Amino acid sequence: MNNVTTAREGKLTMGLDLGDRYSQICVLAEDGELLEEARVRTTAAALRRRFGFEGSARVVLEAGAHSPWVSRLLEELGHEVIVANPRRLRLIYENHSKSDRVDAAYLARVGRLDPGLLAPLRHRSATTQADLVLLRSREALVRSRTALINHTRGAVKAAGGRLPRCSAVSFASKVRAHIPAELEPALLAVLETIAHLNVQIRTLELRIQEMAEERYPETQLLRQVPGVGPITAATYLLTLEDPARFPRSRAVGSYLGLRPRQKDSGSSRPQLRITKAGDEAVRRLLVGAAQYILGRFGPDSDLRRWGLRLAEQGGKAAKKRAVVAVARKLSVLLLRLWVTGEVYEPLRNARLRGQVPPECS
Numbered sequence: 363m364n365n366v367t368t369a370r371e372g373k374l375t376m377g378l379d380l381g382d383r384y385s386q387i388c389v390l391a392e393d394g395e396l397l398e399e400a401r402v403r404t405t406a407a408a409l410r411r412r413f414g415f416e417g418s419a420r421v422v423l424e425a426g427a428h429s430p431w432v433s434r435l436l437e438e439l440g441h442e443v444i445v446a447n448p449r450r451l452r453l454i455y456e457n458h459s460k461s462d463r464v465d466a467a468y469l470a471r472v473g474r475l476d477p478g479l480l481a482p483l484r485h486r487s488a489t490t491q492a493d494l495v496l497l498r499s500r501e502a503l504v505r506s507r508t509a510l511i512n513h514t515r516g517a518v519k520a521a522g523g524r525l526p527r528c529s530a531v532s533f534a535s536k537v538r539a540h541i542p543a544e545l546e547p548a549l550l551a552v553l554e555t556i557a558h559l560n561v562q563i564r565t566l567e568l569r570i571q572e573m574a575e576e577r578y579p580e581t582q583l584l585r586q587v588p589g590v591g592p593i594t595a596a597t598y599l600l601t602l603e604d605p606a607r608f609p610r611s612r613a614v615g616s617y618l619g620l621r622p623r624q625k626d627s628g629s630s631r632p633q634l635r636i637t638k639a640g641d642e643a644v645r646r647l648l649v650g651a652a653q654y655i656l657g658r659f660g661p662d663s664d665l666r667r668w669g670l671r672l673a674e675q676g677g678k679a680a681k682k683r684a685v686v687a688v689a690r691k692l693s694v695l696l697l698r699l700w701v702t703g704e705v706y707e708p709l710r711n712a713r714l715r716g717q718v719p720p721e722c723s
Contacts, residue, residue, distance in 0.1 A: 374419040377470030379462045380404060380428045386462035387412070388470040399463060404428060406435060413439050422473030422480065424448055424465075430485040444473055446480035449639065486603050493573060494600050497593065500566040501643060507559045510552050514541075521545055531560055570596055583699045586706035587692065588661050589654035594647040598696055601641045605701045614697045618645050620690040636686055645689070652688035663708035665691060 374397070377388040381404055389398040402412045413421070413436055420442045423429055433443045446469060472479055486494070511533055518525050521542050528536045534557040541549050574581040574596045581595035590598075608614050615621050618640035638645065654660055656669045665688060672684035699706060707713070 375470050375474035376419050376421045377466040377468065377473065378421055378423040378432075379466040379469065380423055380426055380432060381462065382428075384462075385409075385428075386466040388463070388466035390470045390474055394471070394474060396467075399466070401462075404432075406431070409435055410439070413441060418442060420444065420473060420477075422446060422469040422477070424451060424469065425483050425485075430491055431488075433485050434488060444477045444480060445483045445485060446473075447483055450479065450481045484607070486600070490600050490603050493577070494597075496566065496570055496573065497597050497600065498643070500563060500570065500593070503559055503563050503566065507556055507563065510556050510559070514549055514552055514556075517545060517549060518542065534560065567593070580700055583703060583706075584696045586699065587651075587695065588663070588708075589651035590692075590696065594651055595696075597644050597647055598693075599700070601644045602697070605697055608697065611694045611697050611701075614693050615690040616640075618648070618690075618693055620645060620648070620686060620693060648689040648692055649685060652685045652692055655688055655692070656685060661708065664711040665695065665708075667712065 373392050375390045375392075377386075377390075379386040383404060384401050385404045387398070387400045387402060388396070389400075391397050400412075402408050409432065413419075418440050421436050422444045423432065424446045425448055429445055433445050436443045451468075469480075485491075507530055511530060514533075514537070515525050518541065521544070523540065523542050525537045525540050534553045538550070538553055541553075571592045574592050578596060578599055581592060581599055584590050584595040584598060585592065602608075602614070602617075608617070616637070616639070619638040619642075620636055620640070623635060623637050652669070655663065655666050656673065660666050668691070669684045669688040672687055673681045676683075698704070
């Protein structure tokens, strides 16, 4: 730390605007006086030299690609780290004089006055982050496969042909004979890539299942609910990481972005879409599980009955809202099972109300 900041007494607040190669620093004294503006390389060695001074400062940075490892490094050095939610930093993005210096100063000044305005995030541990990469890698391969399948179907349709309906796993083998001769030079290579992706996806799925069984046995509690498989359970558990972070079980729905937006004014209470503020992968998996619960093969349960009642209250929009509502309730149920370790009872509420025949009890 240079002499300007070490000479001052009191708690320092430092705004750190992270960049791929360099990061901008703004240092404020306890009374808000600007002490220093500087630039540092975005490497572990450079940050250790710059922030490895005696004492503790409050360091405010924005969530982004580098923030997980940087926040862990700064905490290791003894600093109070606040990771700002990008959704709360609109003033930075709307500033007509935007620069790294302005961004770092904004982070420092808001962080000094009221960190709560930044809706601070908490990054996962390095181990959890590494395990999540396994799940994210599978997701990336699945999306690549879907894009290639759509490309193949679109190309054949544009040539006047049509490919048979089949699963993604069997696509490469089943449609090969239906590829028009003039398109074979272009599309056979795509089919080979899809077949290779199938092998890689299956390999990762086996690794995910092995990881869940060995390191995260709690996933078995979540998998008691029909429609929740190893990938959904592992993604949910690793994304939340610590169930104790939620003071109320219902708060998990808001955390995952499954709560409707609210824009009430006077007597106006408009129905708005969900916030989508949380992790997109978990939200999509929960919605998929909700669709199974409400679908034709979903077993009878309190959750299914509740969702079907919602779906009957209107047309197509009501069915969509019912799926999202079931996904939100499912997120709360999974958290409850995780915290309590209880055995899942699909018709618990119905049984308490006497709505289950004796032979089903």
